[in-house]
Amino acid sequence: MKIKAKVxxxxxxxxxxxxxxxGLELEIQEGTTAGELLTYLRIPxxxxxxxxxxxxxxxxxxKLTHGDLVNIFQAVYGG
Amino acid sequence: xxxxxxxxxxxxxxxxxxPQQYLGLGGRGLTSIMINAEVPAQCDPLGPQNKLIFAPGFxxxxxxxxxSRISVGAKSPLTGTIKESxxxxxxxxxxxxxxxxxxxxxxQAEKGELFLLRIDEKGEACLLxxxxxxxxxxxxLVEKLLTLYxxxxxxxxxxxxxxxxxxxxxxxxxxxxxRPCRAAGRGGLGAVMAAKGLKALVVDQRGNSPDALxxxxxxxxxxxxxxxxxxxxxxxxxxxxxxxxxxxxxxVNSMGGxxxxxxxxxVMEGWEKISGETMTQIIKxxxxxxxxxxxxxxxxxxSNVYVDKQGKYVTSSLEYxxxxxxxxxxxxxxxxxIARLDFLCDDIGLDTMxxxxxxxxxxxAGYKQFGDGPAALQMMEEIAQxxxxxxxxGNGPVAVGQHFNHPRVPVVKGQSVAAYDPRAMQGNAVTxxxxxxxxxxxxxxxxxxxxxxxxDPLKAEGQxxxxxxxxxxxxxxxxxxxxxxxxxxxxxxxxGEAFIRAMNAKFGTQLGPEAIPQLGMRVLKxxxxxxxxxxxxxxxxxxxxxxxxxxxxPHNTVVVISDEEMDSTFNF
Numbered sequence: 059m060k061i062k063a064k065v066x067x068x069x070x071x072x073x074x075x076x077x078x079x080x081g082l083e084l085e086i087q088e089g090t091t092a093g094e095l096l097t098y099l100r101i102p103x104x105x106x107x108x109x110x111x112x113x114x115x116x117x118x119x120x121k122l123t124h125g126d127l128v129n130i131f132q133a134v135y136g137g
Numbered sequence: 138x139x140x141x142x143x144x145x146x147x148x149x150x151x152x153x154x155x156p157q158q159y160l161g162l163g164g165r166g167l168t169s170i171m172i173n174a175e176v177p178a179q180c181d182p183l184g185p186q187n188k189l190i191f192a193p194g195f196x197x198x199x200x201x202x203x204x205s206r207i208s209v210g211a212k213s214p215l216t217g218t219i220k221e222s223x224x225x226x227x228x229x230x231x232x233x234x235x236x237x238x239x240x241x242x243x244x245q246a247e248k249g250e251l252f253l254l255r256i257d258e259k260g261e262a263c264l265l266x267x268x269x270x271x272x273x274x275x276x277x278l279v280e281k282l283l284t285l286y287x288x289x290x291x292x293x294x295x296x297x298x299x300x301x302x303x304x305x306x307x308x309x310x311x312x313x314x315x316r317p318c319r320a321a322g323r324g325g326l327g328a329v330m331a332a333k334g335l336k337a338l339v340v341d342q343r344g345n346s347p348d349a350l351x352x353x354x355x356x357x358x359x360x361x362x363x364x365x366x367x368x369x370x371x372x373x374x375x376x377x378x379x380x381x382x383x384x385x386x387x388x389v390n391s392m393g394g395x396x397x398x399x400x401x402x403x404v405m406e407g408w409e410k411i412s413g414e415t416m417t418q419i420i421k422x423x424x425x426x427x428x429x430x431x432x433x434x435x436x437x438x439x440s441n442v443y444v445d446k447q448g449k450y451v452t453s454s455l456e457y458x459x460x461x462x463x464x465x466x467x468x469x470x471x472x473x474x475i476a477r478l479d480f481l482c483d484d485i486g487l488d489t490m491x492x493x494x495x496x497x498x499x500x501x502a503g504y505k506q507f508g509d510g511p512a513a514l515q516m517m518e519e520i521a522q523x524x525x526x527x528x529x530x531g532n533g534p535v536a537v538g539q540h541f542n543h544p545r546v547p548v549v550k551g552q553s554v555a556a557y558d559p560r561a562m563q564g565n566a567v568t569x570x571x572x573x574x575x576x577x578x579x580x581x582x583x584x585x586x587x588x589x590x591x592x593d594p595l596k597a598e599g600q601x602x603x604x605x606x607x608x609x610x611x612x613x614x615x616x617x618x619x620x621x622x623x624x625x626x627x628x629x630x631x632x633g634e635a636f637i638r639a640m641n642a643k644f645g646t647q648l649g650p651e652a653i654p655q656l657g658m659r660v661l662k663x664x665x666x667x668x669x670x671x672x673x674x675x676x677x678x679x680x681x682x683x684x685x686x687x688x689x690x691p692h693n694t695v696v697v698i699s700d701e702e703m704d705s706t707f708n709f
Contacts, residue, residue: 066387066414068379078414106371108588113393113403113561113691117590129391135372135585135625136578137382137457 059088059124061095066131069101086122093118095128106133138238138348141262143254145333146185146244150262155238161644163195165221166616166660167239168210172219173663178670182214182325183302183332185245191232191293191338192240194618198233198347201360201639202367203623205230205433207293207310207321208615212671215304215325215491215533216551216575219667221615222321223579226310228291228340229618230433235260235344246334255286258341267336272297274484274521275309275317282339283315292317294337296486299327301523303531304551305491306331309483312431312440318453319431322488323552323577325533351645359639364436366632367623377439377622378428382457383413385556392587392594393691394561396554397465399494399501400547403561403689407470411460416441416472424448437622443476452480458578461556462493467500468507474514481517491533492520494553498534502541545683550575550673555582559680559696560689562587562594566696567604571678571706573664579621581608597697605706609657612664616656627653658709665707675704 064081065073073082086098092109096118101107109116110129122128138155158174159167168190180186190210197204207229213220232240237260246252251267270278275296282292291311298306306327309317350356368374376384389395390408397405409415420427423444431440431454440454455476463469463478482489496513499505505512519527529540534553538546547554552575559566564583572580583603587594592603614624617640626632637650646652684696 066391066412067384068375070414078409104371105375108388110388110391113391115392115588115590115594129387131388131391131588132371132376133585133588134376134385134388136582136621137385 060085061122061124061126061128063095064127064129066129069105069107069130069132072099072101090122091118092116092120092122095122099130101130107131108133139236141237141240141256143240143242143262143264144244145242145246145252145335148264150264161195162616163197163238164192164206164208164616164618165210165223165612166656167192168208168221169219169660169667170663172210172212173667176212178212178667179672180212182212182217182329187212187329189242189326189329189333190239192238193229193232194616196639196643197229197618199350199360199643200357202364202434202436203432203620204618205435206615206618206620207232209308209321209326211326211329213324213326214328217671218550218575218673219573219664220324220326221574222308222323222326223615224293224308224310224319224321225432225620226291226312226319227342227433228293228310228338231291231340231342231344234342234347236346236348240338242333242335245332250334251336252334253337253339254335256338256340258343260344260346270336272300275486276484278337279311279315279317282337286339286341288315289342291340291342292337295327295331296484297521297523298486298531299331301528301531302328302332303487303520303528304328304536305488305495305531305533307486307488309486312453313433316453318483320483320488322490323574327486350643352642356639356642359635359642362635363626363632363639366626366629366635367436370626370629370632372625373437373623377437380413380417381427381439381441381454382622383416383455383460385457386412386460387414389557392561394558394594395461395465395556396547396558398468398507399466399497399545400558400689401501403558403691405465405468405470410470411464411472411475416455419472420444429453432620435620437620439622445473451476452483455479458556459489459493462490463496463513465556466494466497467513469510469513470508471510474510478513478517481514481521485517485521487520487531490555491553492517492530494534494547495530495537498537498543498546499530499541501545502543504541546681548576549680550677552576557582557584558689560684560694561692563597563696563698564592564594564600564603566680566684566698567601567703567706568608570680570703571604572608573661573668579611581611583607595692595694597699597702600698601702601706605709608661609654611657612660613653613657616660661707678703
């Protein structure tokens with residue numbers, strides 16, 4: 059299935075040709091979870107990757123579906 | 138461990154040993170407990186009975202990283218409550234180096250009198266006439282003071298807004314580079330300082346008489362371990378040094394909780410233009426500094442130096458809350474305009490949050506269109522000039538709402554809320570409503586809990602507990618002198634353990650981890666007690682009506698925390 063991911067903050071440094079307008083077009087296995095997507099994108103646990111979709115933070119076990127648009131962040135605590 | 142008591146009525150200064158009941162306290166713990174004990178709760182905040190207390194944290198001036206935070210306490214003219222307004226910069230460390238636990242400003246100078254309080258490297262203090270500095274904006278003032286007293290000088294001062302006794306007036310603090318770009322912004326304490334007859338505190342940074350540590354080598358080891366925990370934490374070690382707090386613009390918009398157009402929407406159109414990612418790119422392209430050290434002892438470097446297209450200094454540091462108040466709430470999606478507004482707030486001596494929110498209300502009421510940058514800059518100049526409308530703006534959101542007879546005023550107890558809409562992040566409804574400070578995000582922000590999947594941001598369940606825990610933790614952090622942005626490492630096993638070790642090495646105690654929440658609860662209780670004496674009750678611990686009635690897109694939710702739940706926040 060295909061999904062689109064937009065990446066924010068210093069996580070962008072992991073994707074050298076990243077275009078903020080286009081994001082990442084990804085082809086991943088059916089039923090991939092939020093946690094599995096972070097692993098697939100090689101975002102290590104210590105960077106505390108978070109997926110947000112339709113305004114809601116996803117849990118690691120939440121499954122993605124074809125056509126999803128997710129935003130990927132590092133966790134923040136306040137400012 | 139000494140108090141410097143400055144009586145502005147008779148111009149006397151006395152040095153006293155810290156009395157027993159205040160021993161071991163610092164920062165907000167000291168200011169709040171002392172104000173509750175000594176300031177008549179019904180007094181006029183701008184009168185002689187109020188006290189203005191400057192207290193570095195109890196670890197300020199030690200080797201512990203990120204401990205140059207100062208608490209400024211008084212009864213607030215903006216809220217009528219007790220107030221602790223917190224600033225970074227260099228002055229907390231400078232006072233710590235002098236072993237000064239607090240400066241307590243009492244009484245009131247005669248109308249027309251104006252003074253500097255100068256403290257030299259021996260800790261000797263004197264009041265000096267400051268007529269020549271009357272009306273001066275803060276950048277020019279601090280430049281002049283550093284020329285007079287040398288570069289190794291820390292300043293806290295008021296600008297024209299304070300001298301006009303505006304309720305959104307800040308007290309500005311100088312940073313590492315000697316610029317007055319750090320602020321005790323909230324609560325209008327700039328007006329209190331000016332009402333005392335004080336234009337500036339001028340403190341020599343070269344003091345060498347700090348309070349003794351009970352076990353210096355253990356302290357050094359513990360401080361080193363804590364520094365490592367701060368560096369290893371992904372937020373303080375990676376995100377903040379790169380994007381600063383502005384890094385929150387994108388994530389909070391993505392959550393639908395970025396109050397925009399005077400809190401009519403939870404996502405701002407074109408927020409990408411004012412995001413931390415964009416800001417960092419602009420600063421880098423123009424040769425500014427996106428990872429600047431603003432405060433003494435800082436290893437996080439969340440600050441930045443924003444420059445114009447010619448590479449010339451505009452402001453430091455452009456922060457998330459400022460971008461929100463002057464960008465989100467006003468609909469202005471131009472970072473150059475927002476940076477200029479930030480500079481003007483610092484220069485005039487205004488809280489960027491109350492000011493931005495006040496302008497957003499004026500726009501919402503139809504005074505100008507949302508997104509009109511030149512109009513915002515013009516409003517700022519009106520404040521600086523002290524025009525009739527400028528005085529209304531400078532008195533903050535409630536004054537502007539009254540002027541336009543406009544009901545959508547996003548405040549609690551007179552102070553504006555912050556950049557996390559409580560309809561999309563319900564825990565912040567609890568913090569804004571119940572904090573003894575009035576609407577305030579640093580009093581106990583609920584955010585990490587949502588991202589970590591611990592709480593659903595849109596449901597009532599668990600929000601009171603999260604707010605309560607965070608309010609307790611922050612009351613302690615603000616007493617230590619620790620920067621909020623370096624405090625998240627406290628929640629890690631290594632960081633928490635190291636910090637307790639440092640506290641014990643400082644005081645010669647055997648405290649356990651429960652000491653931190655115990656301190657926080659003691660501080661909050663004192664603050665609540667003062668507010669009750671000042672006439673506040675549970676009925677004041679509520680969001681404005683529109684938050685309960687007007688759904689916020691995109692989630693289209695309202696505040697769902699019941700009054701009963703709100704009232705259980707301080708059940709400890």
